[in-house]
Amino acid sequence: MISEVPEIHTGWGLNLKARGFSADNFEEVRRFRENNLTRGVIPSGLSRSYGDSSISSGGVRFKSSNYRGISIDALTGLADCGSGVSIRDLEYEAHLRGFLPPVVPGTGFVTLGGAFASDIHGKSQQTDGNFSDHVSSISVIDGEGFERKFAPESEEFKATAGGMGLTGFISRLEIKLKKVDIPMVYQEEVRVRNLSEMLSTLEGLEAKYPYTVAWIDLSGSYEGRGLISGGRFAVEREVSGTKKLDFGFDKTPKVTSVPFLGYFNFMKYPSIRAFNEFWYRKPLKEGLATFPKFMHPLDSIGNWNKIYGKSGFVQYQIVISDENREVLFQILSLLKKHKVSSFLTVLKKFGHKGSGYLSFPMPGWTLAMDFASDSKNLSQVIRVLDKMVISSGGRVYLTKDSTSSPDSIALMYQDLEKWKSIKRKMDPSNFWQSDQSRRLNLC
Numbered sequence: 001m002i003s004e005v006p007e008i009h010t011g012w013g014l015n016l017k018a019r020g021f022s023a024d025n026f027e028e029v030r031r032f033r034e035n036n037l038t039r040g041v042i043p044s045g046l047s048r049s050y051g052d053s054s055i056s057s058g059g060v061r062f063k064s065s066n067y068r069g070i071s072i073d074a075l076t077g078l079a080d081c082g083s084g085v086s087i088r089d090l091e092y093e094a095h096l097r098g099f100l101p102p103v104v105p106g107t108g109f110v111t112l113g114g115a116f117a118s119d120i121h122g123k124s125q126q127t128d129g130n131f132s133d134h135v136s137s138i139s140v141i142d143g144e145g146f147e148r149k150f151a152p153e154s155e156e157f158k159a160t161a162g163g164m165g166l167t168g169f170i171s172r173l174e175i176k177l178k179k180v181d182i183p184m185v186y187q188e189e190v191r192v193r194n195l196s197e198m199l200s201t202l203e204g205l206e207a208k209y210p211y212t213v214a215w216i217d218l219s220g221s222y223e224g225r226g227l228i229s230g231g232r233f234a235v236e237r238e239v240s241g242t243k244k245l246d247f248g249f250d251k252t253p254k255v256t257s258v259p260f261l262g263y264f265n266f267m268k269y270p271s272i273r274a275f276n277e278f279w280y281r282k283p284l285k286e287g288l289a290t291f292p293k294f295m296h297p298l299d300s301i302g303n304w305n306k307i308y309g310k311s312g313f314v315q316y317q318i319v320i321s322d323e324n325r326e327v328l329f330q331i332l333s334l335l336k337k338h339k340v341s342s343f344l345t346v347l348k349k350f351g352h353k354g355s356g357y358l359s360f361p362m363p364g365w366t367l368a369m370d371f372a373s374d375s376k377n378l379s380q381v382i383r384v385l386d387k388m389v390i391s392s393g394g395r396v397y398l399t400k401d402s403t404s405s406p407d408s409i410a411l412m413y414q415d416l417e418k419w420k421s422i423k424r425k426m427d428p429s430n431f432w433q434s435d436q437s438r439r440l441n442l443c
Helices: 026-035 087-095 112-118 155-160 195-205 269-281 291-295 304-308 326-338 378-391 406-412 416-426 435-439
Strands: 007-010 017-023 041-044 060-063 070-072 078-082 135-141 147-150 169-176 184-192 211-216 226-233 286-290 313-320 345-350 364-372
Touching (some): 017 026, 026 041, 041 112, 112 169, 155 416, 184 195, 195 226, 226 269, 326 364, 326 378, 378 406
Parallel strands (some): 017 060
Antiparallel strands (some): 070 078, 135 169, 184 226, 211 345
16 A cells, blocks of 8 residues: 655665655556656665665655565475565575575665665675576566566566666566575684785685675774685584584574664764774684574664764775776775775675676675765765776666766766666656666666
8 A cells, every 4th residue: 555645765874865655556556656757666675775776756665565475496496586575584495495595695684676676796796696697587567567577688687687676676586596505604704904915815715715705994094904704605524513503594583773872973983993993803703603694794783774873874885897906095095085984894806797787796896885974075085986986997886876976877887878778668658766766867
């Protein structure tokens, strides 16, 4: 049922807001659109995209909560799922049958529809590629209201992978799961002193571990010190001595919440520096970990995004080629010069280009930074960052974006015009649109 009065909608970053409506019935959405031709409808799952890609001012968020069925073939590992199923839901059901999703993001609280629309990546991107690489078909409700099924070789499939929900509402997906004998992870952490050491150590660990990621301290001296985490599935000898093995998959995960402490932003420079100092010095982990805890470390805190206060935060994620790794050092110098710090900074090596026309990944290095929205000099810094990324042939991640311009996106995504032509074919009346799509002239 469509909401009777407008609601305030935000992305996970809480920095951009929209007043609009919500609905979970497509016929009601269609009727609304007929009477509000200038405003769009945007698919919405669990609202974990950071900026304005899943909100539509004056429009409707079409929620996928009624599309939650899961059917898994225990022999082949092919999962037929509704788009409203979360990554956590799929992990739980899959592990009971000896499988797991090959690609999962840093949070399990993402729907499968959202995962495909963002063409998400995970800690194994260099070996397993992106989410869409493991999807054998999708069903999409296009701009005319018709449900159509597409295979990976079709241009509609490629336009929808990473297409931010703008080609239509993904209703179902067929996903090829990965056979896993022991759904536990053996992990190892390594401490490094600077960015040069981090890059070389990360590359070295890739030969040992399929899952790798690094945390960087972007405060203090801005030298790029940090912790690197590597992981692989455990083998029998590593778990044989464990009396009672808890795989950590819960149908209803236990989640704590940050208490309401007013609208104060706790992520100021002194607190960020103190946290980073503590995190860098913490004891290193080595040994067994549950798959959910290793893959989704922040999921135990349900509303951690609220620590940034009323203004929220900007997550800025880029990817650049390995040949342009010097840009990473330039970014550290830029942030140090303007005293802009990041509470949570993640670095990862990519190995595969996304198959979608607007897929984010390409071979090289991806860096994700969290900036408090009220950080001094932030707008100036982001403008410089955009120029650095464009000049190095890189791009920003649309799922995280809340600051880019139409001109910069056109320079970053070489297949944008091809994507737009397919968008017009699948949705000639721009039924599906968001605040981001209007901001970036994607529709």
